[in-house]
Amino acid sequence: MPTIKCAPIPVTVIGGFLGTGKTTYLNRLIQGGLRPDALIIVNDFGDINIDAALIEYRDDNVMQLSNGCICCTLGGTLAEQLAEALRIRTEPGAIIIEASGVANPARIADIARVSRRLHLAEVVCIIDGSRAQQHAADPLVGDAWRDQVKAADTLRVNRLAPHGTREFEQWLRQFNPHALIQYETEGTPADASLQPPISPSPPGPISHHAAPHGHWHTFSLSGQEKIDKARLATLLEAYQDVLFRAKGFMLVEPSGDIELLQFSGGRLHWQPALHAPKETRLVFIGLSGERFSAFEQAVRLLLKDSL
Numbered sequence: 478m479p480t481i482k483c484a485p486i487p488v489t490v491i492g493g494f495l496g497t498g499k500t501t502y503l504n505r506l507i508q509g510g511l512r513p514d515a516l517i518i519v520n521d522f523g524d525i526n527i528d529a530a531l532i533e534y535r536d537d538n539v540m541q542l543s544n545g546c547i548c549c550t551l552g553g554t555l556a557e558q559l560a561e562a563l564r565i566r567t568e569p570g571a572i573i574i575e576a577s578g579v580a581n582p583a584r585i586a587d588i589a590r591v592s593r594r595l596h597l598a599e600v601v602c603i604i605d606g607s608r609a610q611q612h613a614a615d616p617l618v619g620d621a622w623r624d625q626v627k628a629a630d631t632l633r634v635n636r637l638a639p640h641g642t643r644e645f646e647q648w649l650r651q652f653n654p655h656a657l658i659q660y661e662t663e664g665t666p667a668d669a670s671l672q673p674p675i676s677p678s679p680p681g682p683i684s685h686h687a688a689p690h691g692h693w694h695t696f697s698l699s700g701q702e703k704i705d706k707a708r709l710a711t712l713l714e715a716y717q718d719v720l721f722r723a724k725g726f727m728l729v730e731p732s733g734d735i736e737l738l739q740f741s742g743g744r745l746h747w748q749p750a751l752h753a754p755k756e757t758r759l760v761f762i763g764l765s766g767e768r769f770s771a772f773e774q775a776v777r778l779l780l781k782d783s784l
């Protein structure tokens with residue numbers, strides 16, 4: 478009897494530094510017509526998965542990994558969860574993995590490369606063009622950023638003024654000479670603002686001597702406390718030298734409305750929260766150290782004050 482061979486499942490990995498626009502790109506893929514039997518896997522860095530709530534796709538086809546796993550342990554966790562998913566579900570027609578902003582997509586891609594049931598279709602890296610040079614040069618996050626760029630087949634650049642494109646492309650090519658480079662030109666989110674390339678954030682009062690790979694810290698808040706937007710905004714700005722990402726849903730003081738907070742690349746945006754939980758759920762990600770601990774304390778104090 479001839480053996481029937483199933484075609485391997487194509488796997489797309491979406492990587493890119495914290496807050497560069499991976500979920501936004503994924504939603505564009507979905508809006509563009511993703512096959513209905515695709516499985517989406519989202520790996521958020523933090524113990525609350527915010528991304529899953531922001532993905533506009535069938536809930537049962539979105540798998541969340543939000544156990545705070547970091548780039549160094551992700552491979553094992555993801556491989557196990559993938560194997561489990563393929564055992565218990567109808568085989569998906571495609572798999573799209575949104576990596577966390579600190580993961581090395583090469584490690585994730587390797588899982589697809591070595592599996593007979595999977596076929597690595599594409600590794601996409603989303604790049605915030607207005608911050609890329611700052612990220613690449615940063616002694617603390619530069620390695621992670623470069624690993625993400627190197628691993629990509631396609632580099633998708635957003636937030637870059639068109640006139641900066643050629644010079645930027647030459648610069649970007651040194652990290653990955655072969656990838657296809659695409660620019661985000663259409664459907665830019667409403668909060669978009671074209672920033673001049675590379676405006677370094679102000680230096681913080683603390684300096685980190687070592688830049689240990691994956692030395693990230695995250696904490697989250699959840700509950701019914703309302704938070705004062707202006708006071709939180711002041712804190713985010715004051716600690717942007719160690720705070721790389723904040724996101725989530727927030728009960729706003731005093732109205733009690735839920736809003737979506739997005740803080741990345743030193744920019745803060747408030748957006749209406751469409752499919753929000755009815756409570757505050759915020760995640761903060763930054764570089765471990767005294768200064769990030771001070772930030773955490775200040776945020777928790779803010780919460781106490783709000784009671």
Ligand SMILES: Nc1nc2c(ncn2[C@@H]2O[C@H](COP(=O)(O)OP(=O)(O)OP(=O)(O)O)[C@@H](O)[C@H]2O)c(=O)[nH]1
Nearest residue numbers: 495496497498499500501578635661666669670739
């Ligand atoms: N101007 C502009 N803003 C964007 C673009 N893509 C995403 N953003 C904004 O960047 C912020 C972060 O976007 P996300 O898509 O959540 O980023 P992410 O990479 O998934 O974030 P993490 O998973 O936390 O690393 C949001 O405020 C988005 O609206 C873009 O192409 N242009």
